[in-house]
Amino acid sequence: MSGKDDQPYEFDKARLSTAAVHAGEERQKNASSITDPIFCASTYTFPDSASVIEFVEHKLPREEYGRYGNPSERVVERKLAALEGGEAALLFSSGMAAVVGLLMAKLSGGDEVVLFNECYHRTRELCAKHLSRFGVVTHEVPACDYEAMERAITPRTRLLISESPTNPHLSVVDLERFAGLGRKHGVDTLIDATLGTPYNVRPIEAGIDYVLHSATKYLGGHNDLLAGVIIGPTDKLEPVRKLRGILGSVNSPHNVYLLGRGLKTFELRMERHNANGRAVAEFLASHPRIERVYYPGLETHPYYDVAKRTMRGFGGLVTFLVKDADWKQTAAVVDAVRIPRIAPSLGGVESLIEQPLVMSYYECTPEERRQFGIPDNMIRLSCGVENTEDLIADLTQALER
Amino acid sequence: MQFRTRAIHVGNEPDPRPGAVVPPIHLAATYVQNEAGVLQEFDYSRTGNPTRKSFEETIAALEGGTHALAFASGMAATTCAMMLLASGDHVVAGSDIYGGTYRLLHNVLDHFGIEVSLVRASDDPKRVAEAMTPRTKLVWIESPGNPLMSITDIAACAEVAHQGRAILGVDNTFATPALTRPLELGADIVMHSATKYIGGHSDLLGGVLAVRDAELAERLHFAQNATGAVMGPLESYLCSRGLKTLELRVREQSRTASRLADWLAADKRIARVNYPGRREHPGHAIAARQMDGEFGAMLSFELNGDFAAAKRVVEGTRLIRLAVSLGAVESLLEQPASMSHASYAREDRLAHGITDGLIRLSVGLEAFEDLRDDLDQAFADAMG
Numbered sequence: 059m060s061g062k063d064d065q066p067y068e069f070d071k072a073r074l075s076t077a078a079v080h081a082g083e084e085r086q087k088n089a090s091s092i093t094d095p096i097f098c099a100s101t102y103t104f105p106d107s108a109s110v111i112e113f114v115e116h117k118l119p120r121e122e123y124g125r126y127g128n129p130s131e132r133v134v135e136r137k138l139a140a141l142e143g144g145e146a147a148l149l150f151s152s153g154m155a156a157v158v159g160l161l162m163a164k165l166s167g168g169d170e171v172v173l174f175n176e177c178y179h180r181t182r183e184l185c186a187k188h189l190s191r192f193g194v195v196t197h198e199v200p201a202c203d204y205e206a207m208e209r210a211i212t213p214r215t216r217l218l219i220s221e222s223p224t225n226p227h228l229s230v231v232d233l234e235r236f237a238g239l240g241r242k243h244g245v246d247t248l249i250d251a252t253l254g255t256p257y258n259v260r261p262i263e264a265g266i267d268y269v270l271h272s273a274t275k276y277l278g279g280h281n282d283l284l285a286g287v288i289i290g291p292t293d294k295l296e297p298v299r300k301l302r303g304i305l306g307s308v309n310s311p312h313n314v315y316l317l318g319r320g321l322k323t324f325e326l327r328m329e330r331h332n333a334n335g336r337a338v339a340e341f342l343a344s345h346p347r348i349e350r351v352y353y354p355g356l357e358t359h360p361y362y363d364v365a366k367r368t369m370r371g372f373g374g375l376v377t378f379l380v381k382d383a384d385w386k387q388t389a390a391v392v393d394a395v396r397i398p399r400i401a402p403s404l405g406g407v408e409s410l411i412e413q414p415l416v417m418s419y420y421e422c423t424p425e426e427r428r429q430f431g432i433p434d435n436m437i438r439l440s441c442g443v444e445n446t447e448d449l450i451a452d453l454t455q456a457l458e459r
Numbered sequence: 460m461q462f463r464t465r466a467i468h469v470g471n472e473p474d475p476r477p478g479a480v481v482p483p484i485h486l487a488a489t490y491v492q493n494e495a496g497v498l499q500e501f502d503y504s505r506t507g508n509p510t511r512k513s514f515e516e517t518i519a520a521l522e523g524g525t526h527a528l529a530f531a532s533g534m535a536a537t538t539c540a541m542m543l544l545a546s547g548d549h550v551v552a553g554s555d556i557y558g559g560t561y562r563l564l565h566n567v568l569d570h571f572g573i574e575v576s577l578v579r580a581s582d583d584p585k586r587v588a589e590a591m592t593p594r595t596k597l598v599w600i601e602s603p604g605n606p607l608m609s610i611t612d613i614a615a616c617a618e619v620a621h622q623g624r625a626i627l628g629v630d631n632t633f634a635t636p637a638l639t640r641p642l643e644l645g646a647d648i649v650m651h652s653a654t655k656y657i658g659g660h661s662d663l664l665g666g667v668l669a670v671r672d673a674e675l676a677e678r679l680h681f682a683q684n685a686t687g688a689v690m691g692p693l694e695s696y697l698c699s700r701g702l703k704t705l706e707l708r709v710r711e712q713s714r715t716a717s718r719l720a721d722w723l724a725a726d727k728r729i730a731r732v733n734y735p736g737r738r739e740h741p742g743h744a745i746a747a748r749q750m751d752g753e754f755g756a757m758l759s760f761e762l763n764g765d766f767a768a769a770k771r772v773v774e775g776t777r778l779i780r781l782a783v784s785l786g787a788v789e790s791l792l793e794q795p796a797s798m799s800h801a802s803y804a805r806e807d808r809l810a811h812g813i814t815d816g817l818i819r820l821s822v823g824l825e826a827f828e829d830l831r832d833d834l835d836q837a838f839a840d841a842m843g
């Protein structure tokens with residue numbers, strides 16, 4: 059045992075890479091192991107009935123049953139809270155499970171939510187098609203239109219929701235302004251910062267109440283797990299934690315282990331994702347076959363000023379339009395790249411590419427796609443951590459075909 | 460189908476090829492064959508396993524080799540390489556090879572009539588030539604070497620070994636293929652303790668051999684299959700996952716190590732810093748040639764203090780953990796005199812340059828400033 063384990067190192071205050079490796083972990087682990095064990099147990103034993111009673115009377119903090127919590131999971135929750143600069147974190151089996159868990163815990167029939175219309179489409183669908191069945195009223199307003207959002211707030215409004223940056227348009231929300239709206243009207247705010255990550259955006263420092271991530275993306279980072287997380291104040295997350303134990307949308311110990319392992323290289327991966335995203339965006343912006351590039355780090359981006367003020371880097375996601383191309387010619391570009399694989403999702407070490415028209419919006423009518431701002435010639439590229447020159451050479455050959 | 464049959468077969472159709480972006484983890488011990496007597500690519504997991512093969516293919520490509528084999532530990536990999544030898548053969552090895560390799564050569568292989576000579580290959584590859592006999596079949600070196608980060612000229616040793624019709628094996632654990640690719644420098648076998656940088660997260664044991672010759676690969680595979688110390692599928696998966704960030708990790712950890720080495724060298728409490736990236740390091744020129752852009756993430760330094768002071772320093776860090784092993788995201792340090800080289804007689808230890816005040820540091824991914832501050836407070840507490 060190292061001599062100073064009795065003087066805990068304050069990892070919450072350490073720099074990001076140090077926190078990514080160490081925060082949330084006990085210094086002295088089971089069996090003095092350097093890594094945390096994976097607790098697969100579905101249930102936890104008590105030595106005697108007296109300790110059961112002690113536990114039920116909240117005098118003994120400990121585990122009870124796998125659906126209510128798991129030691130491996132708590133380690134990763136603490137690490138995520140530290141990276142985000144929040145008090146507590148709550149893990150779910152997927153990003154959508156986290157959205158469902160939070161919204162169901164917060165909302166009742168008759169309550170209202172206001173969303174920016176560029177939120178993740180399944181979140182909007184959940185509100186419009188499913189929570190509506192339980193009497194929850196949803197108002198969608200144009201992304202980053204703060205006046206429209208304010209006008210949509212009523213005394214029944216319980217939550218303001220946005221994603222930032224948004225997907226696939228990469229619009230960037232002014233988080234302080236968004237948080238200010240919530241404070242002014244006594245309404246909680248939720249930011250889905252999946253594309254932003256705690257490396258690039260700091261919603262809690264801007265005054266946001268809840269930060270949500272599809273940890274399937276950059277946080278896990280290896281395209282090999284599904285997970286969701288909500289970070290926020292301990293007291294506000296407690297009812298959500300209780301509901302998670304009823305809904306049952308807990309993650310698995312093995313997955314959570316891989317998530318924690320992925321977080322150890324979080325800063326490194328983000329630096330490379332940011333560098334690749336920027337280089338690819340700049341390359342595409344100067345390419346004659348490209349009509350338009352959506353990337354918050356480009357001066358031509360409508361939200362460049364907000365992005366520059368509030369983001370440390372601009373991420374690995376780049377969306378672009380192929381000039382004078384119909385959907386088939388656009389698909390031909392997607393089919394011609396060799397390194398990025400055609401797949402939905404983003405944020406992993408492997409680059410992924412997709413044409414929103416054929417991937418997520420195939421079933422929409424042309425009118426609906428116009429409304430969502432999804433032209434036929436749009437391509438979304440999630441830059442992985444491959445070598446920058448390799449990615450650009452690959453795009454060059456694909457665009458030359 | 461009855462319940463128990465469904466429970467075993469439904470949803471377990473072989474190879475559905477779902478296009479998963481990450482290959483599946485194949486836990487199967489055995490593989491169904493189409494025809495008696497005609498083996499398919501996989502027949503039994505000791506002989507070959509798709510998850511292990513996927514990792515082996517990646518590491519072979521990273522090492523500039525054509526074939527690789529994955530093992531249950533670094534020592535299992537080294538043992539397999541030694542299985543190429545026969546009674547009466549002779550091995551020439553660097554004097555600062557890993558202690559476990561020393562133990563294998565001196566206390567196990569000696570029972571089988573294999574002889575070994577240790578030479579200071581890092582001083583001069585001629586030392587290797589001088590020790591070679593007509594029975595020398597294998598030269599085994601390590602660079603950087605432990606714990607003084609001695610640098611051995613791999614290309615020169617390959618030439619010497621080949622002149623004597625021996626093969627050259629290089630333990631590339633410290634340098635990793637991100638920085639040194641011994642096969643490209645003429646080595647015949649490259650070995651790794653994948654426990655270290657390849658896995659990279661202190662959460663598995665593993666070993667690797669990589670080669671660029673099909674016939675040698677075949678002999679090694681025969682020995683691996685015959686002796687059986689293969690890497691398991693879960694470890695293979697974690698190694699594959701680790702490889703995806705190998706270069707990022709090793710370069711970042713090396714940059715931090717280099718900054719720490721400079722900081723330590725300028726500190727009055729430190730008598731000496733052993734880091735190949737520093738000009739005064741005896742192996743600097745070779746390292747600059749042989750290593751690709753960085754000098755690795757391992758360093759050692761000698762305190763201006765005695766055994767007790769060094770012991771207090773390694774026990775007094777708060778961020779850096781006291782542990783043997785190396786190469787992971789978390790920084791680790793140790794005192795060779797009391798830990799990795801404690802079994803040496805003090806005189807022998809000193810003769811090898813392993814002083815009482817020597818401390819070895821495996822630099823992880825933490826921020827340079829946090830590591831520096833941690834060492835600084837440990838020095839202040841231990842040395843006043």
Ligand SMILES: Cc1ncc(COP(=O)(O)O)c(C=O)c1O
Pocket residue numbers: 152153154155178221225250252253271272273274284285286403
């Ligand atoms: C921004 C955003 N939020 C939420 C989700 C949902 O997360 P998951 O797929 O982990 O359920 C996704 C991904 O699909 C997303 O991109």
Ligand SMILES: Cc1ncc(COP(=O)(O)O)c(C=O)c1O
Pocket residue numbers: 532533534535557559601605630632633651652653654664665666784
């Ligand atoms: C340089 C070197 N070679 C070989 C080994 C042995 O590897 P393992 O511990 O994986 O058997 C080690 C590790 O301890 C090592 O540091």
